[in-house]
Amino acid sequence: MNSNPTHQDTSADPTTGWWTEAVIYQIYPRSFADSDGDGVGDLPGITARLDHLTELGVDAVWLSPFYPSPQADAGYDVADYRDVDPLFGTLADADKLITESRARGLRVIVDLVPNHTSSAHRWFAAALAAAPGSPERDRYVFRDGKGPDGAQPPNDWQSVFGGPAWTRITEADGRPGQWYLHLFDTGQPDLNWDNPQVRAEFLDVLRFWLDRGVDGFRVDVAHGLIKQADLADWEEPQEILSGQTVDKPRPPMWDQDGVHEVYREWRALLDSYPGERVLVAEAWVEPAERLARYVRPDEMHQAFNFEFLLASWTAPAQYAVITRSLEATDAVGAPTTWVLSNHDVVRHASRLGLDTSAGRPNGVGIGDPQPDAALGLRRARAATLLMLALPGSAYLFQGEELGLPEHTTMPDEARQDPTWLRSGQTQRGRDGCRVPIPWEADAPSYGFGPTDASWLPQPPMWAEYALDRQRGTPGSTYELYRTALRLRREHGLGRGTLRWRETGDEVLAFDNAGLTVLTNFGPTPVPPPAGELVATSGPLDADSRVPADVTVWVRAS
Template sequence: MDAVWLSPFYPSPQADAGYDVADYRGVDPLFGTLADLDRLVAETRARGLRFIVDLVPNHTSSAHPWFTTALAARPGSPERQRYIFRDGRGPAGTEPPNDWQSVFGGPAWTRVTEPDGSAGQWYLHLFDRGQPDLNWDLPEVRAEFRDILRFWLDRGVDGFRVDVAHGLVKQADLADFHPPVEPVTGEGIEGPRPPMWDQDGVHEIYQDWRRVLDGYPGERILVAEAWVQPAERLAAYVRPDEMHQAFNFEYLEAAWTAPIQYAVITRSLAANEAVGAPTTWVLSNHDVLRHASRLGLPVGTPRPRGIGVDDPQPDAVVGLRRARAATLLMLSLPGSAYLYQGEELGLPEHTTLPDEARQDPTWERSEHAQRGRDGCRVPIPWEADAPSYGFGPGDASWLPQPPLWAEYAPDRQRGVAGSTYELYRTSLRLRRELRLGSGTVYWLTSPDDVLSFRNGELRVLTNFGADPAELPAGAELVHASGPLDADGRVPTDVTVWLRVAEETGHEETGRGEDH
């Protein structure tokens, strides 16, 4: 591993798992103190790892001093200029300023009560009402975040994962937007870009931030969480004077078929190469269904916004087999790769989490139409027989853990040949030894339901088809996501890493031209 990314630890009412920040320069007492964090950073770096923190610039908490001051101030005041306050529509201002919807469900506007007790203006919150959007057209907001960057860089952090990086700048007229809003742009939305996402003005902000980071010694990085398509729009975030990485969510959401995986990988590599940046691969994170469960759904199923006990359940066996194959495929690609805590254990989504235990605001704001993200955020197991599987001293964790998770604990997998934990350890070691992250993909001819390419001295083959795939003559097996069949062939949903002395009969090709 090269780095650790820590999700938000700042003082917060925890309306959205800490992504509602009340103080950007502190540590919530739930987790410790600023001195504890300083020690964590120092000890992480002493072990040769970099330390990345989560920065949430699109919105603050409604408990942030800026927002409480804004509520106490008059309409049009400098305090309200820090956020996006507007008068309502209709004769009495009783309707929201536009028709935007929150990502979590329901209107993206909340009306406030003015200091004199009257019904007043509305404020924008693209997420929960406890997360008011900042006004990034205001120089004061930009200056504040430059100072926040310096505060943490001065404490030794190596970079920032930037939450909702594509959302800071809104279209100036706040025009209505009728299609259903998702935090993504691209092929699924016709016409102009949504007025709340991926506006060109965000790039000026990141150019400014890049200058701040470049003023510090060593390597300091910015990582964009930007749900942006097509790949060329995402690549704009990693131009030479902006961010260093941007999560490839089109890849995360790509269906488990050879043609679709090929198309997304090819498009992503080409777009990033055009701006001289690496591609940043990811299969799971704290906002999406864990890929060991997501890939257990029928191929082509749209990504659910959470799964509950009465929803169709993923096939756990198929899901883990595909997840292991997908991981080996991802780790063979050039660029950087991010792993979400627990995926190295093969951990599935908690798909039977009791609804009464849910904390994600999506559950309530969607009026129980969407289960939300709690199922992928359940604390991971560490020790099979310990209270809360070693997460804490008591039996209860902050979200309930399912009984079947004991089998996934590291003390049940460590040193066990074929376990998912050992698969990850071997994969990461070989990825570094073979320098796959700095290599190049050369596609090789293969059947329609098989992907095959070369990266350096390694040949990679993933079988998406129902029938076993033959290995090339003279192939030496280096690593595999699962066992070969009795005839030495690659079963369905298995990825293998091979060494082949000669590629006779496997011409390097632009695969898309042949299929």
């Protein structure tokens, strides 16, 4: 491979690039397909299952981290950004996956984790061996503790996973020493993005993967790189969501204005490569106007719309978030990027079967309120059909095309998410949405791998959701997704323009690209719009009306 390709300026019109209407499928590598039977998914397993993605009808894949890592946070603690963990394969396997994806017309986006490294990273080892105030320590956020003996943390910040965001180290001479910041697990020390070496290092990491042919990067915790200079105390509960309101300032660890300088530099680098490479922000930022700053013309190409993911399942709430989102991104000439599930949240087939007034659950376990499975799947199908009809890009999380629910009956002793331990076993965490997915109902590990091994236990009900039970079955969730993705592409819904129809407070309806889309949120069935019914998330009633929690697509006759 040529490691020094000739670059040219191919910066694309942000309103016409491939990403503006793409449907992108998230693969969580350890839970997608296991080629060697060790119970953990891997890159060869993904390559062997690529035809599923082309049959489904998506445009690109996003791979969660596969880099060398101690796996303290399932790979989001990266020890080496330029290699593949043996758990998942080799660099040659990554190259083959990229090549095979391209042969099928699929683009490949990889995860980049710039807010923190693993504590096993060579830089952090050098920082621990060096003295306070050294260049090695300046790559991270080290501070002296408070109090006469420095025994108190430098500030009151808490980890997103629970517990203090600071850990004190033992210096090389054996004495208690400085503290380092970790907004997540203790094994994920935060980098100091005011350090030029850090900035240069990540530009080189970007080049490494761009030269290998990736089409872009999903940027983890994109709103967290820059911290408020004075590291001021924050007396509010620590959440990854940064919401600035009239009566509450922006948290000092999230969404600082300095992050945008970083992304402008990254964008310039990506624009120097051919092939429309993209940057995708995982930025838990509200309101929509703040999020839109990440997708200005010289910064990111996409930013996940988490406000949409978190919105209540009511017509007014959905109307408000969709309208707000489109207006905010339109103001900066960017597409809106819709998402309903990912590896960090309760799957929407279960989340929508819970009492939504209780807020967003951090995992669901045996002792927690249980979702209504039938209601959750019914609403999830309706929500997906609504989302896929909206202008912009959409992300799907592996298994949602099968209607997979959260694994809510997993034994607590099987949990591996650091949230479970660091919260004092009060928050179940994210394991329930990360369970290896089922391919074949009657195969070992439901077709996930050649043996029964599975790094997280699969529930017995996985058989009924298996792909081979749903492929070719009219009305199955899998066939609903295939139909919706085909029609979305045929009608150009992703590049369309939404026009709302007048409805009451229990129904949402709009026109886009020759289709009328209607979702009934209320208990009373309503007549569908006039025209040819081309897709429905659930059956109509005996009088051909749209029942509660059903979305229909109608082509004007």
